Amino acid sequence: MRRLLTLIALSLPLLGMSGMARAEWPNDKPITVIHAFAPGGDALQRMVADAMQKTLGQTVVFENRPGAGGATGTAYGARQPADGYTLITAYPGPAANYTNTYKSLPYKPLEDFEHIAQISVGYMGLSVRKDFPAKTFDEFVAYARENPGKVSFGNVGIGSYADT
Template identity: 40%
Template sequence: MNTTTRFPSSRRAVLAAIATAAIGAAIPAGAFAQAAYPNKPVTIVVPFAAGGTTDILARIIAQALTVEMGQSVIVDNRAGAGGNIGGALAAKAPADGYTLFMGTVGTHAINAALYKKMPFDPVKDFAPLTRVANVPNLLVANPAQPYKSVKELIAYAKAHPGKVNFGSSGNGSSIHLSGELFKSLAKVDMVHVPYKGSAPAVTDLLGNQIGIMFDNMPSAIQHVRSGKLVPIAVTTAKRSPELPNVPTIAEAGVPGYEATSWFGMFAPTGTPAPVLAKLNGALVKVLGQADVKKKINEQGAETYSETPEQFAAFIKTESVKWGKVVHESGASLD
């Protein structure tokens, strides 16, 4: 005998709705948000002005992530205080995966040693996702200077202590500290001349008001290609594919020298682990795409991706290295 109770379709719909509501009540609301992430636009805070290397890289990544994640990824430039203004803003944002931060060697490995007061803690306030790119600095000289190689520069600097001036985009910048590291390892006395940005420093270098500069590759390479500046060496451990005939500083006479301007993506600490995993996976995927690699390589940069744990370990090593350089240079900012 069939004892199955049959309910009208309307009653079955009501019971189904009640069951669904009961299941929903048993699952934390955050779980739904994580499963659906992202369901609204994501913002990448860039702590420097539009048009610079950090901004250029962030926009390339944002465009690719928009396609990969199915939501608009927007770049928000918040420049000032060597990246600290943008860093503080991102650190205090809701930890929900909708605010990311394009950090640099400055914001996460230099500033803590350079500034007497920091508006955020680069380790405690951020969850590393992955490095995005490594950018070489390029040691360049005005053609009128009497040195065309690292060995010639060292010999000249030792014969004329305090007579070689090197410009930078400002105190504590990676460009400045690349020079300080060179001074320390090569044991030479050179004079640092800080500028309010890379562009005015390059202008004076082109005018032979300063002799050399350890400039970011993207802003120096055009003048090298035009013959207006002499490429002496790159600051990275490996030669740049964009300038394969230019040696590294280490192989040209300063063993152990390596200085890389790097850029990486972060989320505020407390962002749910599933969201962090989804972001890391999306970033690694887009950084492996041929068109993204091409766009980044054209800037004189090299794409890079890794696990959050690898990135965190790298930052720790970089902080120790650059902290020592800052201390030895005597640089300090309020």
């Protein structure tokens, strides 16, 4: 029930734009929503695409275009015509962080895209094994500084952000 209410709340901006969209779009071809990651972590994005299709009365095609931590699909979206028929669901990695991580990208997040809506908020957490000596973040930082090379970590890729 909580997910349904969240979906409804997140879809309200789309409902508000539906009149504008019908007035400005010729509605003569499908809208494509690109998710720059592999299937599996895209449930919310698919729900929003479905809500768009129902609200706009227009076909919405959902495409997964994974690769390079989201940069491949984002670059693909940047190469599409700027006609309003292609949308990209982006995470902070390919949408912002990568400009500080990679020397060059095949797209410019602030220039190649018009950011129109935020559909979710993600939180990151730090966890350790139960028997790890640090119990707070400050203790963890102190432990890591006092024990160089003894702390390891994992993530989904340099500059990326796991928000699934």
